[in-house]
Amino acid sequence: MRTPSRSRRRADRLHSVTRSATSLCVVVALCAAGGASLRPEPLAERTVAATQAEKTVTIDGENYPNPLRLHDGEAVRTAAVWESTRRAELLADFRQNVYGESLPAPTAQTFDVTSTDLARVTRKTVTITVTGPQGTGSFAVQVFVPKTGGKPKGTFLMIDHRGQVGDDPDRSSGFAPVRTITDAGYAFASFDAGEIAPDDSGRYRTGMIDLFHPADQELPDDAGRTISAWAWGASRAMDYLQTDPDLDPATVAVIGHSRGGKAALWAGAQDTRFAVAIPNNSGSTGTKLARRGDGGVGAETVARINDSFPHWFPPTYKAYGDRVDSLPVDQHELLALVAPRRVVVASATEDANADPEGEFLAYVGAAQVYALYGLGDTGLPSPAWPPATDREFRGPAMSYHLRSGGHGLTAADWEIYLNGDLFAR
Numbered sequence: 001m002r003t004p005s006r007s008r009r010r011a012d013r014l015h016s017v018t019r020s021a022t023s024l025c026v027v028v029a030l031c032a033a034g035g036a037s038l039r040p041e042p043l044a045e046r047t048v049a050a051t052q053a054e055k056t057v058t059i060d061g062e063n064y065p066n067p068l069r070l071h072d073g074e075a076v077r078t079a080a081v082w083e084s085t086r087r088a089e090l091l092a093d094f095r096q097n098v099y100g101e102s103l104p105a106p107t108a109q110t111f112d113v114t115s116t117d118l119a120r121v122t123r124k125t126v127t128i129t130v131t132g133p134q135g136t137g138s139f140a141v142q143v144f145v146p147k148t149g150g151k152p153k154g155t156f157l158m159i160d161h162r163g164q165v166g167d168d169p170d171r172s173s174g175f176a177p178v179r180t181i182t183d184a185g186y187a188f189a190s191f192d193a194g195e196i197a198p199d200d201s202g203r204y205r206t207g208m209i210d211l212f213h214p215a216d217q218e219l220p221d222d223a224g225r226t227i228s229a230w231a232w233g234a235s236r237a238m239d240y241l242q243t244d245p246d247l248d249p250a251t252v253a254v255i256g257h258s259r260g261g262k263a264a265l266w267a268g269a270q271d272t273r274f275a276v277a278i279p280n281n282s283g284s285t286g287t288k289l290a291r292r293g294d295g296g297v298g299a300e301t302v303a304r305i306n307d308s309f310p311h312w313f314p315p316t317y318k319a320y321g322d323r324v325d326s327l328p329v330d331q332h333e334l335l336a337l338v339a340p341r342r343v344v345v346a347s348a349t350e351d352a353n354a355d356p357e358g359e360f361l362a363y364v365g366a367a368q369v370y371a372l373y374g375l376g377d378t379g380l381p382s383p384a385w386p387p388a389t390d391r392e393f394r395g396p397a398m399s400y401h402l403r404s405g406g407h408g409l410t411a412a413d414w415e416i417y418l419n420g421d422l423f424a425r
């Protein structure tokens with residue numbers, strides 16, 4: 001669907017690589033065979049040649065940054081190198097170029113819990129009080145635990161940017177169907193993202209951000225804004241969930257929809273305590289590949305998201321608005337940062353603004369990192385777009401579905417999540 005001019009631009013920009021992976025394998029094989037007629041190469045040179053990686057990988061015929069290439073050009077061939085080196089490189093790249101630096105861990109933090117017995121669930125209202133160098137503030141987490149006699153099958157922690165979760169589990173929408181979730185044997189926790197950082201360009205610092213930054217000074221250019229703060233809030237909520245004796249901290253999924261999905265994915269990428277990350281219809285600067293631009297369907301670009309929502313991302317990201325091809329990362333690498341934990345991508349057929357195809361391609365593009373762990377099966381019968389709608393595709397650590405219909409987190413999405421056995425391996 002993309003215009004020829006865009007493809008041509010992309011082609012002009014491709015990095016040329018000195019040697020292909022195939023030719024490198026040939027060099028290694030010949031050396032290993034120790035052919036008498038071959039002049040042995042000096043060891044150091046051979047090592048470099050054998051490990052050099054392509055700068056780019058191809059997704060849908062276009063070039064994207066290679067998640068398995070270290071900054072020094074060497075290839076990541078093992079999960080050990082991914083974890084010791086490449087993960088940290090990519091996290092730093094995303095912080096420096098996309099989401100901004102995260103707020104630090106609080107200097108002090110307390111949890112004040114009020115439990116209420118309700119039909120079939122215990123509701124815990126937890127006030128998390130956080131102290132930073134500039135002051136102290138609080139936000140609330142609601143936790144609904146089913147009375148199953150044992151621990152729940154897992155906990156869904158929602159970054160709720162719509163203020164949809166109230167006190168009553170029976171008065172909830174398809175967006176956050178608390179009773180359905182708890183009746184299925186799962187706990188549900190949520191916090192109002194607006195208490196962490198109001199979704200307002202004039203006030204976004206007034207929640208937690210100004211506990212860490214002097215309110216009378218400009219935020220540094222590379223400091224995270226709203227989306228980063230919401231992800232940080234999910235980690236603070238996780239600090240509490242880890243202490244709750246009624247829950248298993250090893251089975252917590254962080255979930256968010258749309259702008260909340262961008263934050264949920266960033267939280268899941270950074271904080272390895274989350275067993276599962278669920279970015280639902282997260283679109284631009286969530287699951288969608290940035291380099292696809294408007295994806296030929298009028299989807300939200302990097303320039304447009306920063307114009308419309310100037311408080312979501314730092315100036316460092318805004319600078320890529322008209323040169324997205326020079327971003328050192330793309331969003332398939334963000335999904336890959338969840339590996340080897342489960343990543344769940346959910347799109348909707350009519351959600352053009354989020355570029356469902358771009359979300360799908362990022363999902364497929366992340367699989368090569370999961371493959372380092374032997375978990376590269378996406379569950380899809382084919383990497384070609386479009387897949388069948390309204391069914392879950394599930395590999396050992398990756399899940400995907402394409403719901404028919406428009407932008408939303410609906411009962412149909414929850415049905416897939418609740419039946420998806422997301423915490424099993």
Ligand code: GCU
Pocket residue numbers: 257258259260281282283284300305308353
């Ligand atoms: C807007 C915005 C999206 C965002 C969405 C939402 O449509 O363009 O990036 O995901 O709002 O949060 O619902």
